Amino acid sequence: MQEFDLVVVGAGIVGASVTWHAAQRGLRVAVVDGIGPAAGASGASDGAVSVASKREGILADVAYESLGYCKELAKRNGPLAGIFQVRPSYFVATDEAEEGALDALAVKLQTLGNEVKVVADLPNHKAVALGFGSEVRRLLKLDGEGHMLGYGATQAYLRASGAAFFWRDAVIGIAEGVSSVTVQCRSGKLRARAVVCATGLQTLNLFESLPIFPRAGQLIITDQGRLNERTLEGAVTAGSYLISKQLVKNATPAPPVVIDPLETGQYLIGSTREPHGRSDFTDVSVIRNLIRQAVKIYPALKNRRVIRTFTGVRAAVADGLPIVGLMPQHRRTWIASGFEGDGICLSAWAGRAVCDAIFDKSTGVMDAFSPNRFQEMSEVV
Amino acid sequence: MSQFFWNDEPVRFTENDTVATALFHHGVSNFSRSKDGRPNYIFCGIGQCQSCLVRKESGESVEACLSSCAENARFYSSDCGGPVHEQ
Amino acid sequence: MSSDSVDSCDVLVVGGGVAGMSAACKLAEWGLRVQIVEQAPTLGGAVLRRAQKGQNSKLNGVHEPIWRDLMARFDRVRKLISVSICTTYTGTDSTGEIVITNTSTSTSVRLRPKAIIVATGASERVRPRLGWHLPGVMTAGALQVILKTSLRAPKKRVLLAGSGPLLLAVAAQLTRLGNPPLAVIEEARPFRKFWRALSLPAGYLLEAANYMMILKVAGVPILQGRFISRIEQYAGGLRVSITGEDQLCFETDFLALHDGIAKNSYGMRPGGMPIWYEAGDCALGLGARASRAHGEAVAIEVIKQLRVCPVESVEMKVRTKVLLDVLSREMAAQSTLAEIYSVDEQSVLDELPHEVIICRCENKSLSDLYDLGSDPTNREIRLNGRFAMGACQGRFCAHWINMLRKKAGTAEGDRLIGSHWPIKPISIQALMHESDHASSTERECSD
Numbered sequence: 001m002q003e004f005d006l007v008v009v010g011a012g013i014v015g016a017s018v019t020w021h022a023a024q025r026g027l028r029v030a031v032v033d034g035i036g037p038a039a040g041a042s043g044a045s046d047g048a049v050s051v052a053s054k055r056e057g058i059l060a061d062v063a064y065e066s067l068g069y070c071k072e073l074a075k076r077n078g079p080l081a082g083i084f085q086v087r088p089s090y091f092v093a094t095d096e097a098e099e100g101a102l103d104a105l106a107v108k109l110q111t112l113g114n115e116v117k118v119v120a121d122l123p124n125h126k127a128v129a130l131g132f133g134s135e136v137r138r139l140l141k142l143d144g145e146g147h148m149l150g151y152g153a154t155q156a157y158l159r160a161s162g163a164a165f166f167w168r169d170a171v172i173g174i175a176e177g178v179s180s181v182t183v184q185c186r187s188g189k190l191r192a193r194a195v196v197c198a199t200g201l202q203t204l205n206l207f208e209s210l211p212i213f214p215r216a217g218q219l220i221i222t223d224q225g226r227l228n229e230r231t232l233e234g235a236v237t238a239g240s241y242l243i244s245k246q247l248v249k250n251a252t253p254a255p256p257v258v259i260d261p262l263e264t265g266q267y268l269i270g271s272t273r274e275p276h277g278r279s280d281f282t283d284v285s286v287i288r289n290l291i292r293q294a295v296k297i298y299p300a301l302k303n304r305r306v307i308r309t310f311t312g313v314r315a316a317v318a319d320g321l322p323i324v325g326l327m328p329q330h331r332r333t334w335i336a337s338g339f340e341g342d343g344i345c346l347s348a349w350a351g352r353a354v355c356d357a358i359f360d361k362s363t364g365v366m367d368a369f370s371p372n373r374f375q376e377m378s379e380v381v
Numbered sequence: 382m383s384q385f386f387w388n389d390e391p392v393r394f395t396e397n398d399t400v401a402t403a404l405f406h407h408g409v410s411n412f413s414r415s416k417d418g419r420p421n422y423i424f425c426g427i428g429q430c431q432s433c434l435v436r437k438e439s440g441e442s443v444e445a446c447l448s449s450c451a452e453n454a455r456f457y458s459s460d461c462g463g464p465v466h467e468q
Numbered sequence: 469m470s471s472d473s474v475d476s477c478d479v480l481v482v483g484g485g486v487a488g489m490s491a492a493c494k495l496a497e498w499g500l501r502v503q504i505v506e507q508a509p510t511l512g513g514a515v516l517r518r519a520q521k522g523q524n525s526k527l528n529g530v531h532e533p534i535w536r537d538l539m540a541r542f543d544r545v546r547k548l549i550s551v552s553i554c555t556t557y558t559g560t561d562s563t564g565e566i567v568i569t570n571t572s573t574s575t576s577v578r579l580r581p582k583a584i585i586v587a588t589g590a591s592e593r594v595r596p597r598l599g600w601h602l603p604g605v606m607t608a609g610a611l612q613v614i615l616k617t618s619l620r621a622p623k624k625r626v627l628l629a630g631s632g633p634l635l636l637a638v639a640a641q642l643t644r645l646g647n648p649p650l651a652v653i654e655e656a657r658p659f660r661k662f663w664r665a666l667s668l669p670a671g672y673l674l675e676a677a678n679y680m681m682i683l684k685v686a687g688v689p690i691l692q693g694r695f696i697s698r699i700e701q702y703a704g705g706l707r708v709s710i711t712g713e714d715q716l717c718f719e720t721d722f723l724a725l726h727d728g729i730a731k732n733s734y735g736m737r738p739g740g741m742p743i744w745y746e747a748g749d750c751a752l753g754l755g756a757r758a759s760r761a762h763g764e765a766v767a768i769e770v771i772k773q774l775r776v777c778p779v780e781s782v783e784m785k786v787r788t789k790v791l792l793d794v795l796s797r798e799m800a801a802q803s804t805l806a807e808i809y810s811v812d813e814q815s816v817l818d819e820l821p822h823e824v825i826i827c828r829c830e831n832k833s834l835s836d837l838y839d840l841g842s843d844p845t846n847r848e849i850r851l852n853g854r855f856a857m858g859a860c861q862g863r864f865c866a867h868w869i870n871m872l873r874k875k876a877g878t879a880e881g882d883r884l885i886g887s888h889w890p891i892k893p894i895s896i897q898a899l900m901h902e903s904d905h906a907s908s909t910e911r912e913c914s915d
Contacts, residue, residue, distance in 0.1 A: 035845055035847070036844075036845030036847055036848060037845070037847065037848060038847055038851060039845065039847050043847050043851055151847065151851040151852065152851075152852070155848075155852055167843075167845060168845070222896070223442065223859055223893060226436075226459070226460045227415055227460045278562075280562070280887070280888070281562045282561045282562050282888045282889045283561055283562060283563055283565075284561040284563075284565050284567055284578065284889060285563075285565070287889075287899075288899055288900070291896055291899055291900060292900055295896065295900065301896060302440075302896050302897055302900070303439070303440035303441050303442070303896070303897070304442075304896050305441075305442055305859075305893040305894060305895050305896060306890060306893065306894050306896060306899065307858075307859050307861065307890075307893045308857075308861060308886065308888065308890075309888050309889060309890070310886060310888055311888070395618070397617055397618050397619055398617070398618050399508070399509060399617060401614070402613075402614050402617050402618040403618075405614055405618075405622065406618060406620055406622065410603055410604055410721075411603040413603075419601075419828070419829070419830075419831050420601045420602075420603065420828050421603070422603040422604070422606070423606050423610050423614070424605070424606050424607060424610060424828075425591075425592065425606075425607050425609065425610050425864075426606065426607065426609055426610025426611070426612075426613035426614065427508075427514070427589070427591075427609065427610070427613060428507055428508070428556070428892070429591060429732075429860060429863050429864075429892070430828070430860050430863065430864055431829060431858070431859035431860045431892075431893065432828065432860075434859070439574070439897070441574060441895050441897055442893075442895070443571055443895075444571075446508075446610070446613070447507055447508055447509070447554065447556070447571055448509075448554075448571065448572075449509040449554060449572065
């Protein structure tokens with residue numbers, strides 16, 4: 001039996017952020033994962049750290065706060081130095097519905113603050129002059145958003161934490177006692193003051209009643225272009241992507257494309273939201289649609305090759321909000337899961353908020369994400 | 382004898398050649414013009430290693446070892462971007 | 469058949485080499501419509517590569533009669549077989565859809581045949597060595613393709629090194645074309661196991677004797693028990709340092725390496741449809757005779773599964789037995805060859821200098837791998853180390869990474885390489901520009 005102050009189950013980006021924040025307080029932390037760092041969605045995602053793509057309301061508010069906090073953590077000697085970069089971000093419309101989404105985006109940003117600003121609102125001919133496709137009706141350029149690859153950030157938080165790692169080690173059970181909680185792993189027992197389950201879809205293995213379900217998304221990696229080729233300075237998001245993140249179930253006519261330029265000169269192109277959890281699933285017709293739309297938006301892509309596709313599986317929640325807080329009927333077991341593709345952006349906030357809640361007993365805005373909300377719902381029913 | 386162009390330089394080929402074998406016999410010993418140190422020449426010869434990539438006139442990348450030669454076709458070094466490594 | 473849509477084929481055969489042609493002929497003989505796709509501009513594969521004119525390249529040696537036999541059978545059923553050259557199989561997705569691309573026209577075709585036989589031939593194993601990433605270093609197989617396709621030897625110096633009978637074959641082919649190599653540097657000591665070699669089938673021994681005669685007459689030294697310690701650029705060419713029982717140095721223009729045959733199993737097994745098999749060297753790595761037999765054996769399985777012949781057909785049972793006998797004989801022969809040519813690769817790997825490049829595509833060295841810690845997960849190796857993430861998707865580095873971390877042959881080792889479509893890079897132009905039929909090349913199949 002090993003003793004710690006905190007055990008974190010799940011070495012994705014949220015778990016890694018919780019780990020680092022706890023270690024910052026001088027606490028002894030253990031991180032357990034069935035495979036290893038970023039084995040789930042954190043390792044199969046794009047790198048956009050975007051407030052613009054968040055649904056307005058509490059999610060956009062928290063994302064805004066988290067983005068600002070990322071910038072602090074990315075300063076020299078911070079855990080995200082060299083991992084998180086501020087980059088311009090672009091939002092495009094190729095049809096009327098998408099233009100509507102851009103309008104809504106501009107309004108949302110105005111209510112948030114000065115961290116993220118629209119610095120250019122370009123009509124078709126100006127967008128084309130920048131290299132965008134002739135069907136792009138409107139282009140918004142934002143300053144203040146950022147980029148951070150999930151697995152890089154996960155690794156960075158973990159390395160800076162000095163925590164004890166238990167990889168390839170599944171958690172079999174959690175048992176709360178009077179003054180501690182015991183986490184039963186395949187390799188042995190870990191005892192701590194508290195445990196945080198940042199376990200994405202695997203959360204269902206521990207708490208099967210939580211309304212978490214999988215949403216898969218296919219992603220594409222291209223090869224590199226020529227040396228000195230003009231590339232995008234930041235990610236391009238289609239208006240239809242913003243539409244697809246609303247809770248309204250309308251099918252969007254245009255595929256919800258994100259074009260993410262990587263440091264290597266490759267492009268990462270995503271994605272879809274498919275109602276299954278199969279990370280081994282690839283559908284060429286879906287890939288082809290994403291590619292066609294991406295080329296429509298940024299024609300320079302047509303000379304690239306797709307070298308690989310992969311599928312990331314997000315942990316989604318029925319009401320579209322992550323689940324962060326103390327588990328009902330528990331005193332030492334916390335949950336931070338269900339971020340559905342927003343985990344990278346929200347991880348900075350989540351790590352700090354969870355530790356504040358556990359060790360300072362201060363929860364604040366985290367209450368909106370509490371798993372108690374499902375309790376109340378089921379009581380009503 | 383026919384010819385195609387490699388970086389705008391004429392290269393002869395017979396009807397038995399692929400772009401790779403024609404360049405090989407022409408004396409080209411490296412397809413790359415950049416210094417980034419990554420291999421850019423024939424290695425596996427069967428389209429798997431992706432070392433022999435060259436560009437068609439259209440801008441697309443192709444494996445030289447799988448490309449047949451055509452009269453007056455134009456092929457170029459890939460000049461691929463990416464991080465530069467010291468060797 | 470050539471004017472029909474490709475989609476109307478019953479079986480897709482990937483690869484126009486011995487196994488693919490053997491399978492295709494058998495399938496067509498049973499009335500099935502077959503589409504063959506071949507990625508290169510000519511047929512024949514590694515063993516029996518044709519020159520463009522469809523000629524025997526004269527370097528195909530003892531196996532050439534196999535091709536003549538296959539061509540004769542092909543002629544009788546050509547109405548049912550469509551052949552597309554410069555056409556690459558990019559894989560099968562999770563819905564069972566297959567995409568093939570024509571690299572000349574940059575178009576793609578999607579198809580849903582009832583069955584697919586992947587006969588893409590063997591890959592070569594080439595072990596990382598210090599300086600192996602330098603231009604001028606290639607595989608022995610690549611050199612063989614150059615010789616067989618272009619029918620010309622380079623006018624420059626060539627050195628062959630590594631381990632395996634292919635080195636002798638390629639050395640002999642170079643010699644026959646007028647440019648004998650500087651030497652053959654063989655890591656194993658096959659001549660010491662001469663007595664084991666006597667148990668090989670006569671055909672193998674004759675082939676070997678033929679090669680060695682050619683090399684002896686040309687004065688090409690075959691040095692055994694020697695290893696390359698370093699490859700460097702020198703005076704416009706390469707300087708290759710050799711260790712073993714002595715220290716040697718060769719100055720050469722080209723270095724052809726070979727460390728054995730690898731299976732080429734990058735295809736995907738979709739759940740259920742279509743019926744999916746691998747045939748020939750990509751699955752077995754046993755050479756031409758086995759490939760012909762295996763191609764036919766696999767075709768018989770497909771014929772049975774498509775209910776074209778009764779599963780209990782006596783004729784098929786008898787034939788299958790004959791083919792399986794061929795395969796077991798070849799397997800025994802390969803096993804003997806492996807013994808004769810055995811090299812302690814694990815020791816060599818464990819002593820590799822840390823500067824050696826392991827992942828050629830992404831320029832990642834052994835020290836980059838060691839930086840990941842003592843037991844990195846597959847994700848860490850790929851995402852943080854950037855190994856197996858480049859254009860070749862781990863084909864040339866994954867095996868060695870698994871050996872270095874002692875996970876070769878394990879499930880975790882196998883998963884270092886992803887298995888999503890596409891199995892090799894596909895041009896975005898081709899993906900976007902669909903055609904409804906592959907272009908056929910009847911001319912290709914006349915000898």
